[in-house]
Amino acid sequence: MKISNDALLDILKNNNDWTESSFLSKYFNVSSRTIRNYVNKINSSSTATFILSSYKGYKINGNISLPQEISKNPETFIEREDYIIRKLLNSSIEISIFSLADELYISDSTLENDLKQIKKSLTQFNLAIEKNRNIIKLIGDERNKRKLINSLIIKENKESFISFSNIDTFANQDEIQFLYKEMEKIFSQYNLYVNDYGLNNIILHIVVTIDRIKNNQIIQQDININLVENTKDFEISKHIKDILEDRFSIEIPKSELYYLTLIISSNSNTFDYSFISTKNISNFIENDYIQITKELIKNLEITYSLSAFDEEFLIKFTIHIRNLFQRIKNNSYTRNPLVDKIKNTYPLVYDMAVFVANELLHYTKTIINEDEISFIAFHIGSYLETINLNKNKISCYFIYADYHNMHLPAIEKITKIFEDDLNVVKIISLKDINTLSLHTDLIITTNELSIHSNIPIQQINIFVNDNDITSIRNTIITLKLEKKKVNMQKNLNRFIGEKLFKKNYYAESPSQLIHNLVKECSNLKLCDLTFFDEVMEREKLSSTSFPNGVAIPHSLQNNNYQSFLSIVINEKSIKWSDNDVNMIVLIGTSTEDRALFKDIFDDLIAILYEPKNIHRLYTCNNYSDFIMTMSEMIAMNQN
Template identity: 25%
Template sequence: MLNNRTIAILRELLIVDSAITSEYLANVIQVTSRTIRNDMKELETLLSKYGASIKSIRGAGYKLKIDDDKRFRKFLLEEFQSEKLKPSILPNSPEERVHYLMKRLLLTENFLKLEDLADELFISKSTVQNDLKDVKKILQTYDLSFDVKPNYGLKVKGEEVKLRFCMSEYVFDRIQTEYDLHSSQKSLIPIDEMKMIRAIILEQIKENKITLSDIGLNNLIIHIAIACKRIIDGNYVILNNEELKDVTNQKEYGVANKIVREIENRMKVVFPETEIAYVAIHLLGTRMIRHLNNKSGDIQNYIDKDIYRLTMEILDSIETKLTLGLKDDQELIVAIGLHLKPAISRYRYGMNLRNPMIDEIKSNYPIAFEAGIIAAMVLKKELEIDIDENEVGYLALHIGAAIERRAIHTEPKRCMIVCASGVGSARLLSYKLQSKFGAKLEIVGTTEYYKLNEVPFDSLDFIVSTIPIKESLPVPVIVVNTFLGGNDFEKVEKVLEERKHGTLEYTKKELVFLQEKFETKEEVLYFLGEKLEKLGLVDSTFIDAVFEREALSPTSFGNLVAIPHPITQKTDSTFWAICTLQKPIEWSGKRVQFICLLSIEKNSSTYLQKMYALLVKIVEDIQIVQQLLKCKTYDEFLELF
């Protein structure tokens, strides 16, 4: 039975008439010549049973000889059409083929013909041409392009550093475990050498008190592995003198130099100075400070004034647009300030920081991710920096942590006591309530019934009264006994636990559209935009602002849910327009069937975190979404909500 590597060897032998060397095969398949020679023995033994053999020709290499055409064809058919093997050998979707082609093109120094690629993938030449259009788009994001040579085929061309970044993204899986960097048949260097690189890095960063995240460490291992491979091939990173001077002046350059010298000694490869600077950029780009004291007085000891100003501008913008109440969170100020400096450094040097958690962040912290998008807009405005959604995702993690912290330290509910039997009774009632509910409840004072018109209701959550109150008040009234008996405590408990806002505050019958038959996200958004415009809730610029936000980063969050919204506040009220579909549609790479078009009122001063929490609860709960998708009438929908 063939394995992935022997299949690759056999494929190469099949597509040439002449002999090919073990060095050539070693380069194509990314293994050593010795491994190829061992594989050839295994392949020769196997093929001898199926009417074929491999001839070794001195000075020329290996050539496939087919003696029994019928037996050999039957063998090939069984191998390549096996349902067990086929999925692991041949990519069978456009996305998988594009990924395969990216790897194939990035790992070869030779020109590749379309016909050969079509044969490898068992597809037509026109299908390969279509797939290569997508490959070209991906390459363009790294400033790479195709070098096309008539009669020879094509290969990737561009700056070495850009090739390196692209390889780190597509040669390896997006997330690597500690030692899981050698799993691909196209691995760059042996697993033992990967482990050695890791050990050298850990030793040096520990000695020099530099902290790397797990992801940062794996990124650095990958990039050094790629550097070793490409230095051996004679390819170097080029940094200009000014960039080089900036890096060599940093502490991290000295650490990078030690890491590189150790790798040179162990692997017998010579790194030029620019390559050392390249490693230093990785250490700069993941710099963190340990044992940080988060008191506000210490913040500017760790963050320079320009970064501090930028951080505060970001938090002001987030507060203006989302009113999350995080502007004065000292821990968040420090976290974002420390994150921004290396993020700006990464952008300056064109580095791609991969974020393997991006889908989970968007799914679990949609509001925090939205705050990250707002941060990206501030960076664009202030520094003309375009950060991608990977970086936005890391910012969102810091913001999500701050949201969680705020939820833990929720402010107590505020009440006032109305008591008809005098100050003594009112105080007794106050002490009993405070003793029972502690930090959950803040009693702001007591008052007589006749002074109710003087009560500041806008600062209260409810009233506790020992007498019935007939007037309609803007807050709930709980009538209790002066000495708190029966179910009085339960009544207060219920008010303390219940949400201040409910779902029905944000949506109405005329904003709910069930079981629609749309096939694209554009159809859905134009439909909802038109309905909202007819109701007078939005103007003609609203839907364009929604598409502008989608272009920054898709709002499909997983679990069949999308929460589109305009890039800036466009309406005078906060509302949800909901649309469910009979069948899921494709929405920027994810399946979507439940759409909640969200609009936040302009210049909102209302604390909206409860509304966001409610929205996230719906988005995250698979059962709720499934039930909502089954609803055929507004009454069913209403009952579920």
């Protein structure tokens, strides 16, 4: 049984007599000292003594009511890790491990094990715990300690913008609101453009800076203030410095002012992109960034068979890339609270962003983190959503009897109501029907037609009524479903094939499984063995496994002989990064058919996003069953 305040109280309440310390120690598998510490903690919650102690052991004091709430003690390692790290960060003196063990109500050996694990997690911040006999303290550069503090705050606000509701250790809510109002006022005064993410990043930096200065933890570093002294960002930083010193009764030295300037520079623009065009962009942004962005966009278009991006996207994306370079230079990244949602909900768009991040490696020599990758996905996704408004529209011919243009109101009404679903490509008089080549999904007409064709014909009234609209809508829905179903069946058969479908196909690790699948695809002349290295390089950038139990390993290259999908469905899951995976979809692409392959990828992702679809696919026992089930789900997905 795991010990906790509630668990200990339950044992004692169920026993009306004394409970021996040895029994409690054995029951909870802890030392008698730990039992004593928990008893002291519960009793310290009030001036009353709730648990009596004697040589007989412990029992509840029946004359005193138990409190409604007992102050929560860190019980899991994660809770203790957070507590210990915060104590090390907030303490300007050394800490006794015996006192720390007593505070946490754990044994010395448990604390020693905790400290070993914490030391490992601190290495990513270039920090260490120094132990001298029974005294510990945190060792490392002040800037790295602040990065650690930032990570703690970000972890507490993982699913949303930083609300600062969980950082009472560093600032109260009145101070937070004051900072927001002042920053917005200052940035407006200096015509500095800062989005919500950038503003939160700046506020977070200021909050941590104020707290550390108050605790005499100042950045002790020789800096060259001349590097930033003549910039607009430095003028703004000085303005902020004056306000902070007056409000919080602190003194901000040059070293702190320098890094405040860098954080502002990395999270803001000195121009409004609405005034920028492709003709004058070089007046605002250095030409190097413009050329890099153009190269990135060109490669993105080629790799994913995308139509050319427009001028507005080029401008916005160039500004973003320029600011990203600044953040990399200053080692100051913007946090994106929606990383997991973007990655799991829009995996294709996220994959495009990973491709861009990988291309940026040639210029930055720095791996772009997932927060920044998600911001790139923001730009790509919002653009694709706009240009895809016409996607999957049903093509239509409108055939009419030419009589005083009476057909025009009907056409106008139909095109207006179905502008998102119907593309009227031809409007033809009944007398010209014999010369018509029928290449369309649907014919809408105000007359009876005798056409020998499989194309569905929707006859409507010359004065379109509600029944006509309902009939057209139902026909469009049916056509879309059928179109998708037929296309998916054809594409699935082309890119998968019976030899690439496996049930209960296991390996010791994800990498070994990928290796085995690649080797088989190589034997089928679909790729060569170097494809394995490309897939593993992609995995290093960001795991391709998702919480819904699916992994989609793939490469960012299009070097294969033929595009393919290798499918594995397992009854037992395999650990893949942080997720348990039962379905693996190895994707290989070639340059020749990447446009067609993109369509099937879109449909596949839409299906794999729904957990209910995943569970249905788990039940497929063979290739034919899989193709049939997948096709049916596409029809349902489009309904």
